[in-house]
Every structure is written in C-alpha cells, then in structure tokens.
Amino acid sequence: MEKIKVLFICHGNICRSTMSQFVFQDMINKQGLSDQFYIDSAATSREEIGNGPHYGTVAKCREMGIPVLPHKAVQMTKKDYQKYDYLIGMDTWNIRNMTRIAGGDPDRKIYKLLEFADLSEDIADPWYTGNFDETYADVQKGCTAFLEYLKRNGKIR
Template sequence: MIKVLFLCHGNICRSTMAQFVFQDMVNKAGLSSEFFIDSAATSREEIGNGPHYGTVTKLRQEGVPVLHHRAVQMTKKDYDTYDYLIGMDSANIRNMNRITGGDPEGKIYKLLDFAGAKRDIADPWYTGNFDITYNDVLEGCEALLDYILRQKLKK
C-alpha cells in the first residue's frame, strides 16, 4: 500500500483539498485499495477543526467528494508511516523537516514539484482565492499520481 500524507499550515484548506482531490483521482482510477491518503498540519492552530468552508464549497463545485476530516498535527512518527509527505509551500517543507528531524529517505516533497513548477500553492486562508488554490492542487495531484504510477511500474 502506498501511503501519502498532504501537509499545510493548519490542515483546513490546502492539505485537505489535496487529500480529497487525490483520493477522488485514486478512486476514479480504481486504485483505492492500493493507497492510504490523509492530511495534517505543521502547526497546532486549527487542531480539531473541520475543512474550511471555502475548501468545502470549491470541492463541491468541482464534484469532488468532501470526506470527514478533523485537523491534526504532523508528528515525527509520520515520517516512518508514510511513503510520501507532501507540503504545499516552502514554509511547510521547512516545518516538516524540523518536525521529522530531516529527510534521510527523501520522502518530503513540495506538491507542485511533481508538475515541474517551483512555485508554492498560495494559502487561500490569506488570499481568499480558492479557485487558484484548487487549480494548483489539481495540477500537483495529477502529476503526483502520474509519478507514483510510473515509479510503481518500474518495480
């Protein structure tokens, strides 16, 4: 089973959006039994809160199922549990490395790196623009799934 953890600052906007978008892609590809997908925060600010209403609204507009989720904080143990730890921006990557104590196995990535884009996914908590965030998340998740499937075929 391939285990993927998406991360952002609070785990209510971008990482939950990526979790639900990626889960939907995996389900539609008939691969749900081969993946475990979740999301977490690098901070404690939103612990216990559900997805942001802007994320929920945007996903419903796009026909992506919104799953039950409450914000949790990433732990050092997550590094051993997951195959891919995917941050949404450079600050997330720094915080993820701080929490894990480094990335000796090369499991920590920025989502848009898979799409060949070096930009961060903007936090709609601050921008208010869930459309741009969704487009970036979709681009990154499509590229991530393609990458994982290509890696799997090599084995």
C-alpha cells in the same frame, strides 16, 4: 503489496492539505486504485487542531464534484515520517517545518506538491488570499502530476 501511504501537509490542515487529500482520493477512486493507497492530511501548526475543513475548501470541492470526507485537523508528528511513504507539503515554509518536525529527511520522503509538475512555485494559502479557485487549480495540477509520477515509476500495479 503494501499500500502507498501519502500525507498531504499545510499550515493549518483545513484548506490546502485537506483539498489535496480530497482531490487525490477522488482521482484514485475514479481510476479504481483506492485499494493501493492510504491518504490523509495534517498541519505543521497547532492553530486549527480539531477543526473541520475550511468552508472555502468544502465549497470548492463540492462545486467540482469532489466528495468532502470527514476530517478534523491534526498536527504532523515525528512518527508520521516513519509511517508515510510520501509527505507532501504545499509551500517552502511547510517543507521547512515538516523537515524540522521529522528531524530531517534522510529517506527523501518530503516533497513540495508542485515539484511533481516540475514547478518550484508554492501553492498559495487561500486562508490569506481568499482565492480557492487558484488553489484548486494548483492542487489539481500537483495531484495529477503526482499520480503520473507514481505510474511512471512503477509504484502502482
């Protein structure tokens, strides 16, 4: 069985998308599902390319006991749309930019993270809010709901 390929995406790929990548990787590792997934993250912008995760993301993950993985910010490309099964953005603006980069969403692969939790809200960018606790709570809620969605729909063996 082929791995489920997930790409978490935000504006700069140093706060929300990396936090989502680390949180989701930790969840699947703890449930013994890591062999079924390939997980990464990317940005819609070029502003932070090559930079590591934001110190606030690193601190929050460490506080919560979530391993911080080696990471350097990259930008999403049109090829990513073909490579990944799920391209998951953090907010409405990300979704617009992701759809533009991909040239549309004909295969319905682009999602907003909190939509898996039946919420239409955006995940606030802690780069601007400074509130990594709130972002973490939303990321946790979204990733938990995404994993439940995959289980409910028979995507995980």
